[in-house]
Amino acid sequence: MIDKLTQASFDQAVTASRRKGTALIEELNARHLLTTRDVEHFAAFSELQALIAALDARGPAQLMREHHGRVYGTPVDMYNAIMTFAQRWVATHAGETVTRS
Numbered sequence: 367m368i369d370k371l372t373q374a375s376f377d378q379a380v381t382a383s384r385r386k387g388t389a390l391i392e393e394l395n396a397r398h399l400l401t402t403r404d405v406e407h408f409a410a411f412s413e414l415q416a417l418i419a420a421l422d423a424r425g426p427a428q429l430m431r432e433h434h435g436r437v438y439g440t441p442v443d444m445y446n447a448i449m450t451f452a453q454r455w456v457a458t459h460a461g462e463t464v465t466r467s
Contacts, residue, residue: 375399417455424451 379393394400421429426444427437433447
């Protein structure tokens, strides 16, 4: 199902294309209504940047404390803490949409 905002943007692109005499695909692309390789890359890269920023904001001690209840441990303990954090982050953000300005 297409949301109302996307439908309105599509309708505006069709109208603009006819009025300007430009290709519809160019109008759709200008309104970010097409999923191109660049858009897919931007979305994936943006999400990775957000995950890294969230992980960095936590810091190693807080990650270990949240996962193991202590701030010391082995490399495996840290790996498990990072993986748990990443899995929770993905589950929390899975339903969000990426907006491109």
